Structures are given as C-alpha cells and as structure tokens.
Amino acid sequence: MNPVLTRFSVMSPVRLPIISMRFIYLEVNMALVRKSNAICRRVMKTLQPLSSAVAPSGPESSQAQAQCGDRQAYGWVSSRSLHGFKRPNLHVIRNQLARFEGGSVDLEKNSDNGIAILTLNNPRRMNSMTGKMMVDMADKVSELEEWHEGKALIMRGADGNLCTGGDLTFVRKALHYGEEMAAYQHDTLTRLLNLPLISVALVQGHTLGGGAELSTACDFRVMSSSAKIGFVQIKMGLSTAWGAATRLTRLLGRRKAIDLLCSAKILLPDAALREGLVDYILPRGSEDELEETTQWLLRNLCAYDTNITRVVKSLVVSAELSMDHYQALDAERKLFGQTWGGPVQRKMLEANVKHK
Numbered sequence: 001m002n003p004v005l006t007r008f009s010v011m012s013p014v015r016l017p018i019i020s021m022r023f024i025y026l027e028v029n030m031a032l033v034r035k036s037n038a039i040c041r042r043v044m045k046t047l048q049p050l051s052s053a054v055a056p057s058g059p060e061s062s063q064a065q066a067q068c069g070d071r072q073a074y075g076w077v078s079s080r081s082l083h084g085f086k087r088p089n090l091h092v093i094r095n096q097l098a099r100f101e102g103g104s105v106d107l108e109k110n111s112d113n114g115i116a117i118l119t120l121n122n123p124r125r126m127n128s129m130t131g132k133m134m135v136d137m138a139d140k141v142s143e144l145e146e147w148h149e150g151k152a153l154i155m156r157g158a159d160g161n162l163c164t165g166g167d168l169t170f171v172r173k174a175l176h177y178g179e180e181m182a183a184y185q186h187d188t189l190t191r192l193l194n195l196p197l198i199s200v201a202l203v204q205g206h207t208l209g210g211g212a213e214l215s216t217a218c219d220f221r222v223m224s225s226s227a228k229i230g231f232v233q234i235k236m237g238l239s240t241a242w243g244a245a246t247r248l249t250r251l252l253g254r255r256k257a258i259d260l261l262c263s264a265k266i267l268l269p270d271a272a273l274r275e276g277l278v279d280y281i282l283p284r285g286s287e288d289e290l291e292e293t294t295q296w297l298l299r300n301l302c303a304y305d306t307n308i309t310r311v312v313k314s315l316v317v318s319a320e321l322s323m324d325h326y327q328a329l330d331a332e333r334k335l336f337g338q339t340w341g342g343p344v345q346r347k348m349l350e351a352n353v354k355h356k
C-alpha cells in the first residue's frame, strides 16, 4: 500500500474499514500499472533511435563499454521496476559513490520551531556535489523521514551559494557511472520531495545545472535578490541527471520545462518569479537570508499545528504519487545515461565551460 497513505491511515482519527480501503487501493494501483506499462513501451520505442544518435560509437564506445563492464558489476539487479526497466541496487551504488570524496551535507533539526536546515557544504567548489555528498544527502533524508515532530525543511548551500551541480572533478572521474549516479539521486530527491515536511530551497549565488535540479526537489523556492538559476546541462552535452525534467514538467508544464531545459537560460530573480520557478524573492540587502527564509516559512506555511501540517503535506504527496512519475524518472534516467560520457559532454568538459 502507498507508504504515505499507510502513515496517514494510522494517524487518521476516523478509522475507515481499512480492509476495504486496502482492497480498493490495490485494484486502482494494478489498473494504473497495466496502463503505464503500455505507455512506457510506446515511449521507449520512440526513444530507441535516439540512443544510437548520442551513445559513443567506434573505439570510444568499446572503451566506455569496457569501463562500464557488466551492469551487474555496478549493482544492477535482475528485478524490474514497475515499468520494465532494471531496478538499480542502491546499496552497491552507494558504496561506489562514497569513494568520490569531498565536501559534506549537514543537517540541523530545531525542535523548538520544527524547522530543519539541510546544508550543502563544499564552499570552495561552490557546493558542487561529489559522490560522498550524494551519500550524505541520502542519509540525511532518511534521518528526516524519522523526524516525526518536524514541520518544515530549508535546503541551502554554505557561504551563500546553493550548488553549481555535479563537482566537475567527480564528474570527470565518474563518466562510466552516469546512470547509476542518476538512479541514486532520483531515489534521494524523490524521498526528499515526498517528506511530510514543507520544504523550501534557498536559491543563492550561482544555482546551476544539478544545483537548479536540487531546487526542484523542494515544495517551494525562495530566491536571493542577487542569485542566478539555470539548467545548463544541454550546454554540457547532457540531459538532466537528477530528475528535473520530470519534476519541472509537473511543476511548470511541458512548454516552460522545454524552454528552461533547451535554452539553458540563466534566470535572474524577477524572471524566475515570472516563470513560476521561484515563489518569493528575498528583500534586497537582507542581513541574514536564512533567517528571512525561516520567517517567510513560519508566516506563510507553518503557522498551524505540526501534525495537521504533516498530514496535509502527506495527502498532497499521495494525491500526486502515480506510476507515471516513476515511469518518467525511469525514462529520464535511461536518456541521461545515454548522454553521460558522450562525445559532446567530453568536448565541453575539456573546454572548461564557464556559465557566466
């Protein structure tokens, strides 16, 4: 049964006959799975020609294959996801990612106001994410899943910069490991988005590529008046690595998602607000933007009872949770895996592109 509904049904004061609820839920779920499997097979058929277009050919492809080796070696298991794709073994991937050192993701939980602060901490490299930071983030999201007295979460970066995406030193070393890294981040960011906490990304400084993707894994985005945000992956020869194509399409609709992802435009606050990508711009010259964001949260979204706030968030998650979401992420991961390590990305990495 949907984990969110399970948690809600235990908490709901009116205990409906759970058996009949479970039965109805299972029936609906099976119908959804049958429908989405059929859609997914059609989607993947249209994508097949693309894979020969973007995957490396010639010696590079044999080198890439040699590097990748058998997917089993990297933790791909035989069990299939609901939509026919191989479900990755996150535990094996975790051990591989942890070897790419650098930075940390830290968590402070304030039991007085029920607001937790999740901090990306790699300031010398603008909080870009290493493999170790991805493992840290997954662990902190698991800790938040068990924080039952929490009400909200603010995700921010150390020293006034949210995140500039994948740490390029990590990226250059992990070109054989794109799909696995994407699967790991998809799991973490979907769990983050589905937490029974009102989540806000504090968009500060340069929030680029994967950093912009991280911001879409929160319910709301609050932006500093001096910040910039842009999905620059296409300039790097890539599609989105951490699930933003799926989330942006749901958040802004397909037209705006295509616009932001295919133009690689870098938005200043007013434009980001106009596009609906961010929800609030902090006043210019704020002394303490984290405190300003905390007050914005308390005023607008956390003014009421903690348990009811958690139930309302859980209800919205369970209303949105659908097979299509996981099918979209599976397809996104497959596509991303075909761009990662491809000739365009290699050329852009060598060019050391700066997204000014």
Ligand SMILES: CC[C@H](C(=O)O)C(=O)SCCNC(=O)CCNC(=O)[C@H](O)C(C)(C)COP(=O)(O)OP(=O)(O)OC[C@H]1O[C@@H](n2cnc3c(N)ncnc32)[C@H](O)[C@@H]1OP(=O)(O)O
Binding pocket: 124, 125, 126, 128, 164, 165, 166, 167, 168, 169, 171, 206, 208, 209, 210, 211, 232, 233, 236, 238, 241, 242, 353, 354, 355, 356
């Ligand atoms: C997996 C996700 C996906 C992917 O990687 O496939 C992506 O996220 S794609 C996007 C990847 N990110 C980038 O390409 C950003 C590259 N960096 C820049 O464009 C600039 O650094 C910029 C515009 C963010 C800031 O420019 P500015 O001149 O203001 O500062 P510096 O360039 O001197 O940067 C300061 C310092 O930070 C280091 N830095 C910044 N971003 C990254 C990064 N993503 N990985 C590693 N290091 C990063 C930069 O190298 C400087 O350090 P230094 O030791 O002085 O070279």
